[in-house]
Amino acid sequence: MLNQTIEKLLNQQIAKELYASNLYLAMSGHFAQANLKGMATWMRIQSAEERGHALRFFDFVIDREGQVEIGAVEQPPTEFGAPVEIFKQALEHERKVTASIHNIYAHAVQEADYATQVFLQWFINEQVEEEATAAEVVERLAMAGDDRAALLMLDAEMKSRAD
Ligand SMILES: [Fe+2]
Ligand SMILES: [Fe+2]
Numbered sequence: 001m002l003n004q005t006i007e008k009l010l011n012q013q014i015a016k017e018l019y020a021s022n023l024y025l026a027m028s029g030h031f032a033q034a035n036l037k038g039m040a041t042w043m044r045i046q047s048a049e050e051r052g053h054a055l056r057f058f059d060f061v062i063d064r065e066g067q068v069e070i071g072a073v074e075q076p077p078t079e080f081g082a083p084v085e086i087f088k089q090a091l092e093h094e095r096k097v098t099a100s101i102h103n104i105y106a107h108a109v110q111e112a113d114y115a116t117q118v119f120l121q122w123f124i125n126e127q128v129e130e131e132a133t134a135a136e137v138v139e140r141l142a143m144a145g146d147d148r149a150a151l152l153m154l155d156a157e158m159k160s161r162a163d
Contacts, residue, residue, distance in 0.1 A: 042161050101127060
């Protein structure tokens with residue numbers, strides 16, 4: 001059985017992952033319209049991964065005989081800035097998600113909920129990856145600066161994420 005606090009935090013995390021999925025899908029749409037197809041593909045894949053994260057939490061709540069509750073998911077922004085700003089926004093978002101997962105872990109430790117601690121370890125590792133990947137793109141976009149040729153090269157490189 002799931003402790004009520006943990007159950008609530010896990011359910012909130014489902015909504016947070018779904019928000020991340022929608023945020024990255026919105027970013028993907030923005031990049032597609034700007035003809036930055038590589039970044040559009042990258043964000044679309046990221047969006048699907050976030051939905052996968054939501055489903056992992058969903059399945060875990062059910063496996064623990066908890067009650068799944070899908071909360072309201074806020075609308076993502078409709079206006080976006082330059083690519084470097086968008087990836088900074090994504091990095092900031094990942095940092096928030098990391099903090100949120102660490103918070104659940106801290107509660108799981110407090111409640112001596114070992115199964116949740118083990119479950120969350122995958123996410124703790126995943127967040128290290130996600131932050132590193134987003135930070136790398138931010139740095140490379142910053143290097144490209146106003147050089148449009150460099151931006152297009154980076155975009156082409158990011159397209160290969162799909163393969
Ligand atoms: Fe996630
Ligand atoms: Fe993420």
